[in-house]
Amino acid sequence: MGNYRIFNNVQKHITLNDVEKQYFESLLKVERIAKKELILKQGQICKKIYFVELGSLRAFNTNEDGKESTIMFAFQNWWITDMSCFVNQKQALLSIEALEDSQVVGLDGNALEALFDKIPKFERFFRILFQNAYIREQQRALHYISLTTEERYRKFINKYPGIADKVTQKQIASYLGVTPEFLSTVKRK
Amino acid sequence: MGNYRIFNNVQKHITLNDVEKQYFESLLKVERIAKKELILKQGQICKKIYFVELGSLRAFNTNEDGKESTIMFAFQNWWITDMSCFVNQKQALLSIEALEDSQVVGLDGNALEALFDKIPKFERFFRILFQNAYIREQQRALHYISLTTEERYRKFINKYPGIADKVTQKQIASYLGVTPEFLSTVKRK
DNA sequence: CGTCTATTTGAATGTACTCAAAAGCGGTGG
DNA sequence: CCACCGCTTTTGAGTACATTCAAATAGACG
Numbered sequence: 001m002g003n004y005r006i007f008n009n010v011q012k013h014i015t016l017n018d019v020e021k022q023y024f025e026s027l028l029k030v031e032r033i034a035k036k037e038l039i040l041k042q043g044q045i046c047k048k049i050y051f052v053e054l055g056s057l058r059a060f061n062t063n064e065d066g067k068e069s070t071i072m073f074a075f076q077n078w079w080i081t082d083m084s085c086f087v088n089q090k091q092a093l094l095s096i097e098a099l100e101d102s103q104v105v106g107l108d109g110n111a112l113e114a115l116f117d118k119i120p121k122f123e124r125f126f127r128i129l130f131q132n133a134y135i136r137e138q139q140r141a142l143h144y145i146s147l148t149t150e151e152r153y154r155k156f157i158n159k160y161p162g163i164a165d166k167v168t169q170k171q172i173a174s175y176l177g178v179t180p181e182f183l184s185t186v187k188r189k
Numbered sequence: 190m191g192n193y194r195i196f197n198n199v200q201k202h203i204t205l206n207d208v209e210k211q212y213f214e215s216l217l218k219v220e221r222i223a224k225k226e227l228i229l230k231q232g233q234i235c236k237k238i239y240f241v242e243l244g245s246l247r248a249f250n251t252n253e254d255g256k257e258s259t260i261m262f263a264f265q266n267w268w269i270t271d272m273s274c275f276v277n278q279k280q281a282l283l284s285i286e287a288l289e290d291s292q293v294v295g296l297d298g299n300a301l302e303a304l305f306d307k308i309p310k311f312e313r314f315f316r317i318l319f320q321n322a323y324i325r326e327q328q329r330a331l332h333y334i335s336l337t338t339e340e341r342y343r344k345f346i347n348k349y350p351g352i353a354d355k356v357t358q359k360q361i362a363s364y365l366g367v368t369p370e371f372l373s374t375v376k377r378k
Numbered sequence: 379c380g381t382c383t384a385t386t387t388g389a390a391t392g393t394a395c396t397c398a399a400a401a402g403c404g405g406t407g408g
Numbered sequence: 409c410c411a412c413c414g415c416t417t418t419t420g421a422g423t424a425c426a427t428t429c430a431a432a433t434a435g436a437c438g
Contacts, residue, residue, distance in 0.1 A: 061335060120313075127315050134322040142282070170384065177333055181386080181429095184387080188386085370418080
């Protein structure tokens with residue numbers, strides 16, 4: 001049985017016996033992604049949900065003018081996908097790229113359905129996962145509508161210490177919703 | 190057995206037999222809320238998650254300067270609470286008020302735990318509920334960072350037709366994250 | 379070492395806020 | 409039923425925040 005980080009992640013909320021672990025593992029597909037490689041392209045159908053075993057990824061939308069908006073970063077032990085696309089099998093609004101050489105494990109829709117069917121505890125796991133994701137996103141919405149750019153920047157750096165080493169200023173700006181030029185002057189204070 | 194809308198809502202995603210329905214109903218507490226009354230006050234501990242049987246509510250944060258930021262509206266058949274507070278039993282960041290005379294059914298934390306324990310299917314129900322909530326909030330974040338105020342206003346009106354009759358311009362402005370004055374000039378076009 | 383991209387800086391412009399005042403609207407009490 | 413009150417909405421002038429465009433500098437990478 002492989003020694004995946006995803007096991008520890010899952011077992012933060014539910015307990016699996018060896019048989020269950022084995023079955024779960026049989027559904028996982030490991031994928032290696034080189035830096036700058038896309039694991040999902042905007043416009044495609046998103047087939048999988050990913051868990052980051054190693055490295056870091058970024059999900060972003062590109063509009064008609066080519067402007068990128070970063071929706072989320074995902075580091076080790078994070079889950080990432082274009083959830084809307086994955087759930088509803090619509091065209092992806094997001095692209096997902098590796099910020100460095102990375103390794104993820106992926107679950108496709110059928111695998112996830114089978115998992116829910118065979119080990120209903122996983123409903124609980126994902127219930128808690130989505131519950132937390134919802135809380136985070138709602139918090140984020142509150143920040144957008146109530147804080148200044150400077151305050152948002154501080155909170156962001158604070159919430160993800162060391163992130164400034166992994167991602168560019170430009171990417172942080174595109175997550176905060178401002179231009180890189182303006183973020184630069186904000187940092188100058 | 191009462192004829193609550195919440196049954197139909199739950200049965201959109203899972204199926205309940207009569208015994209299960211009865212048990213579920215036994216956990217529900219009906220509450221009537223007068224217009225402008227608060228069902229949760231910022232700073233308190235949030236005890237319940239609510240389903241709107243009748244009427245409409247609004248969840249909002251008030252900052253040190255007294256500025257209100259509307260996090261969500263909830264109409265008939267919507268679920269609402271301060272999820273962060275409900276889950277982590279921390280002080281509420283949000284207040285929840287009735288926009289008109291309303292009727293909700295509430296589930297407290299113990300009831301919900303008991304429900305998950307007795308009828309695990311509810312894990313699935315809430316998994317789907319939170320999954321959709323997460324998708325919506327992430328979409329909303331994308332709108333904040335990539336769209337103009339005018340575009341956000343259009344999408345909002347479009348997504349919730351008739352909402353302009355139920356809530357004030359000021360409340361919509363506080364949801365979009367702009368001042369009522371500015372929203373007024375945007376509408377003038 | 380040279381190229382490409384990110385970051386900084388600045389000037390000019392546009393977007394959004396503050397403050398103030400007037401007009402509109404709804405609810406309440408006489 | 410009307411008159412008044414309080415709050416919302418509109419409008420405008422002045423200011424602050426944020427963008428665009430351009431150019432210079434700094435870093436990353438082959």
